[in-house]
Amino acid sequence: MPKKRINDKVTQIPATNNDNENICDSNTQSIIEPQENIIEILAQPTKTEISDSDKKANTVSISEDDDKVKHFDDASVHFDLISPLDNTRINLKRYKRQDAVSHTYDYDAIVIGAGPAGEAAAMKIAKSGQKVAVIDPRKQVGGNCTHVGTIPSKALRQSVFNIISNRRDPILNQGIDYHQIPLNKVLTKAREVVRNQVETHTRFYERNQIDLINGWASFKDTHTIHVDMSDGTEQDITFEQAIITVGSRPYRPDLLDFSHPRVFDSDKILQMDYVVQRIIIYGAGVIGCEYASIFTGLGYKVDLINTQEQLLSYLDDEISDALSHDFRQFGVLIRNKEEIERLETYDDCVILYLKSGKRIKSDAILWSNGRSGNTDSLNLAAIGLTANSRGQLKVNEHYQTDIPNIYAAGDVIGWPSLASAAYDQGRCAAAYMVGDENAQPVRSVPTGIYTIPEISSIGKNEQELTAEKVPYEVGQAFFKHLARAQIIGERSGVLKILFHRETLEILGIHCYGNHASEIIHIGQAVMESKGGNTLEYFVNTTFNYPTMAEAYRVAALNGLNRVF
């Protein structure tokens, strides 16, 4: 197959981003506020929105709070890409259709999006000897996962966790008023982690000689991608196969004005630069609950509005109840089965009106109710693909879309919308792309919820086993009885093992307590070992002592005592 290199047009993403240097000086620990997020738009705005000179240049710069130019009807305009952890200018450009189609393939494979799914796919393809390029509008790799999702939120959670621990410790508590620390300052550590992650992952791309193309991708046909390059140029790239790994973004209903300084979603919240006493979190899914922990840890009063009957209803009831109990203890006011009617915004507060007639006044609102796949900027119509109403793509067992040479993985295909799974989906899809038929699609994923304390589970819960009339039994271990938990001061928590009372096969494991997301993997390994999935493993195997893993032995013995 003839290949044409286009290196002169390829932008290598730098290993370090000097643009970032003025945000956080990690040597002196001083925190410098991120600059106002300036967004450049190359688009077809309405007459009232741009000046004549801007029109001539076809470019207009706006600031975040200039709401006049925030609303576009043109579906071909790229969505806002927030980079709260750096001052990178993101070019949003209008897709320009070009009719010329080349049949010479520049690349064996093109990966659209440099998040976990895209990275894993690119590495697998490159390692198989094929020529691959990754396209992403961010100058830095890592995707939303590294810049606005998993990594900053987990680093933020750890900072808050440390604040809580320090506050409780009379030696470390030096009279700092934590209520007076704005969220974006608590993010100092997160910025450092993001920067390190970007550097590490950039090296992976370099080592595997993967071309990084900095721009927005959209399809021209099933073998040609158009890229609006970040340097203002455009190019068409031909490919034999492509994988769409464009991820997702927070769903923003028209009901709310997200340009208002008191209205946030999970991307924008990382820019919150003022102190609040109270905050409303609308949506009590994983992100809503994780932020409820973060805000209560910082001493905010939280109103958590849940549209469901109970928190995280797919969890084991006992774990969901434990979370609700602890949230209430820490000052979270949970309102279940509520729905928004409207939101009023003022300079100094917001008022949320619920359909039940309730009114809640607060300093700010974090909207965390749903996410949309980033497919709207891809010009899918050009290849005959359509996304569902949530912007997600349908794929088969091989992560192949309805177009045979176009694959998709990660958040853009919906379930389970986790970085953990996105890596595996991307790698698996790429395996199929390079002809490895032995690849296994992702089917079983543990739940990992980084509330304070953490929640993690795998397999079935008690409600499911009861409904299926499975003869199961429960073994429990409370952290407060474990030597290790007492030593490290993590006394609150429980590990629950659900097992078949006749075969002793482990059917589900549920853990609530700090380190739950690590602890679960011991049980997961046993559950998934062929021929070795039995509760007896934990009784017959010697574990290090003292460890949190001892919880498995304690829970197994507790469960076996119930079997008669």
Ligand SMILES: Cc1cc2nc3c(=O)[nH]c(=O)nc-3n(C[C@H](O)[C@H](O)[C@H](O)COP(=O)(O)OP(=O)(O)OC[C@H]3O[C@@H](n4cnc5c(N)ncnc54)[C@H](O)[C@@H]3O)c2cc1C
């Ligand atoms: C607050 C929060 C906390 C989270 N916590 C966790 C957690 O603890 N554990 C966990 O496993 N998951 C967590 N997640 C979910 C996780 O971040 C996502 O599942 C993961 O990022 C999905 O990876 P991805 O590769 O599909 O896409 P993304 O990480 O979303 O990356 C997609 C990339 O595609 C690029 N892109 C978009 N459109 C185009 C285009 N037209 N052309 C070129 N590039 C494009 C984007 O710029 C982006 O860089 C969290 C998410 C959020 C929001």
